[in-house]
Amino acid sequence: MSSEQMAKARHILQQKWGYPTFREGQDVVINAVLERKNTLVLFPTGGGKSLCYQLPAVVLEGLTIVISPLIALMQDQVQQLLERGIQATFINSTISSREIEQRLANARNGMYDLLYCSPERLGTPIWEAELSRLDIDLIAIDEAHCISEWGHDFRPAYREIRPAFESIADSVTWIALTATATPEVRRDIRETLGFEDPVIVSKGFERPNFKWWVTPTDQKEKKLLEAVKRAGDMGSGLIYGGTRRNCETLSQKIEQRVGIRTRPYHAGIEAGARQRIQEQWIGGELPLVVATSAFGMGIDKADCRYVIHYVMPYTLEAYYQQAGRAGRDGIESYPLLLFKPSDLTVAGQRIKESYPGRKQLQHLYDVLCDSFELAVGAEMEKMREISVKALAKRSGFSPRICRSALNVLNQLGILRMVEHVTPQIGIRFIASRDYIRERIKSPGNQRKALFLDTLLRQYGAEAFGEMKFLDFDYLRKKLDISPNAVKKGLQVLQDHDQMLNYTFIGESPLVKLVDERQSSLRLSREQLEGHRNTLLKKLDYMRGYIRTENCREAYIRRYFGEERVSACGHCDNCLSREKPVRYLEDSDLLTIKQSLKKGGKTLGHLCRQFGWSKDRVKKSLSHLIREQKVITDAEKYVWIEEASD
Structure with missing residues (x-):
């Protein structure tokens, strides 16, 4: 039966997705799911996790429930599935209870292959009432690391997923997927979901096309502009600026000083503008975006050549996931972390x-x-x-x-x-439908009549009984006016004409x-x-990644539980070792000794003081550390030998 289903899966892969073959590991996962085996998937960012449950959902006769943590992500995936002719929907807090009831009724009647929902939704009375009437074949848990308190995005509701499905837990197939899971997190996922002997499919954390790079500097902005100037000819890039202010400021300076078209992206920008920025970047019209950490979730762009972190993430999971938005096409790419000593203190x-x-x-x-x-x-x-x-x-x-x-x-x-x-506009009509229609037909202000008619058509009968919500940007496009004009028009209809009540759900x-x-x-x-x-322990691992003088990729892979890992040969530390060996000069050691005995110095200070390369100073310091004559203290190198001086 599984071989027939896999043949069907390959046909659907070509027909619906247009792919001739599976990516590495996808066929193993899909075969395990079709054989009704509980499966844990550990694929890197951009590794094709979503296909591992979306395609089986089309093959299987029953319904696939997808638990997803982000409203925007589930909405995007549903839209993409609908464009491929695959029946899918979502239920979350952005739609009314009446609409949720309708969608659940449709799911009960077999109208969907996939139903997306947030983990919090599983505890609602309406869900509990409908569960026994749904023909569920597969339960997919996306971003499964949210289950674990050891995970970098712990979400308590994820721990209630298995209990919410207890009545059918043993009669359905489960698949849990994540891009970032340490051994502790994997163990926690298995125990919490009751996976006794799951199929575990991991593509590993090796990124052979990545030149992992850390640049210690007290002049981050200067180094950023230099890096963008060098990388600009390679192709598209992404900068994680940390704060809204950084995103705005850096975007402006890059355009002015480097001449590369750049846009900021953060929650303070109107939703429609954010969507356009995202689409332009994916389409190659916009070469560079300076964004907060929300940018990039679920975005499939193969040819991003570099990702620069202007602000240090607090966990290796977050860093690996964000850096992984570069180089999905397998071509050489550069994840660069700009770092100054105070970053770790501030983070703690x-x-x-x-x-x-x-x-x-x-x-x-x-x-x-x-x-x-x-x-x-x-x-x-x-x-x-x-x-x-x-x-x-x-x-x-x-x-x-x-x-x-x-x-x-x-x-x-x-x-x-x-x-x-995604900002929402909620409307509840308080005037009768007949009265509103009379106002639309009456001579006078045609613009106001068109505005009101569009509202009536978009919100429909449901908005006469309760507050109904629609995406703000969707409504603005239908009205074909500016965001401010939408709000002003609704304010008039509420305060002056008293035909409706409205509410705006934005960033709150x-x-x-x-x-x-x-x-x-x-x-x-x-x-x-x-x-x-x-989180403080995870910050220590981030500190270790920044400070290590050994292979950076090997450090990441060991953190995520891989064993027998060899040096990558393409990170900054590995490449510095490939240069011709320079034998230590006694004069170098003496020069550094004399400097450090006057007080602790950073690596950068020593380089500037002597006009030496970083590699030359590092070699001498490494020797002195091994000889127990120098220690590191808060990013400074300190001379400790006393008796023999």
């Missing part, structure tokens, strides 16, 4: 500060509940938008502490929080308490400090 401080104490969490929890007018013992019926700015004002905390506290409460399972990537998160309001949160020290300490 921010991790510690991002985990508020018990009193801070309790205070913010009380302020949040009060803002929703929620009494002790009362439950929240649905998710509601919360303004972090307003929460900061009411609590007396900074917006950063408020955001951190919300994240921790979410991680602890006290509330559920959904971040909106949606939150909902998991249980009724508590008078006092019961939080243990282990709960509060556990994940923070895990």
Whole structure:
């Protein structure tokens, strides 16, 4: 049976996706799934994970449930599937409860091959009521590392996935997929999902076309501009700028000083503009984007030649995943990390500060509940938008502490929080349908009549009973006016004409308490400090990657659990060793000794002081460290020999 299904899978691969053959490892995964074996997939970013469950979903007769953590990602994948003629849909907090009921009814009647949902959706009453009526064959868990507290994107709701499907857990096939999983995370995934003897398919973490590079510097901006100038002729690039301000500033300076067309990308840019930037970059019209970490999730662009990190990620998982957006076509590519000593200190401080104490969490929890007018013992019926700015004002905390506290409460399972990537406009008509139609037909302001008619057509009858949401950019395109004109028009219809109520969901998160309001949160020290300490340990591995004088790729591969790893031969450290051996000169050792005895120095300081190459200074320092005459302290090299001087 499996051989027949694999033959069918290969036919569908060509017919729907247009690929003549599978990528390495995909056929092994798909064959295991079709043989009804639980499967754990460890493919790098761009390795073709999504096909491993999308294609079996078309072959299998029943429904495939896909658990995905990002609303924007599930929407993009559903759109791509529909364009290929594959029936798919999603349910999440951006659509109304009535629409969710309709989509679940359609799924029950066999209208979809794939149904995407967030893990939080599995705990809702409507899902629990429908589960037994769905003909589910396969459950796919994307970004499965979110299950583990050892994972860099731990998400508590992921640990409730198996219990949510307990009634059918042993009668369906499971597939869990991730690009970044250490041995601890893999073990946690297997235990949490109840995988006793899964098929594990790993493509490994070797990237033979990558020249991994770390540049220590106190002049990041200067080095960035130099790197972009050198790499500009290679092809498209991506820079991770860290903050919105960095993205805006660096984008402008690159255009002015290097002459390469560049655009910033971050959540503060209007959704339609972000989409255009993304499409232009994928299509090759825009050579360079300076972005925050959200850019690139699910984007399939084969020919990105370089990825530069202007701001250091806090984990090797995040760094490997983001760097992996380069070189998907197998051609030589450059992941470059710009680093200065204070980066590690700042990162450690921010991790510690991002985990508020018990009193801070309790205070913010009380302020949040009060803002929703929620009494002790009362439950929240649905998710509601919360303004972090307003929460900061009411609590007396900074917006950063408020955001951190919300994240921790979410991680602890006290509330559920959904971040909106795509802004939404919600409308509920409060005037009758007949009255609105009369206003549309009446002579007078034709622009207003057209505006109102478009709203009525897009939102439909459902918006007369409850607030219905649509993507803001989708609505703007249908109205064919500017974003500000949309908001002004809705404001008039709400305040002056009193025909509707509207709400705008933009960057503010949606939150909902998991249980009724508590008078006092019961939080243990282990709960509060556990994940923070895990992130601090991960930061230590990031520090090790930056400071290692050995092969960088080998360091990454060992971190992810690979054994018997040899040097890659193409990272900066490996390439520096390939140069002709330069024998140490006693005069070099003496010169460095005299300098260090006057006080600790950085590698850069010594290079500038003597006008030597980094390689020349490194060789002398390595010798002195082995002889236990020099130690490193906070990025500085310090002379320690005393008695024999």
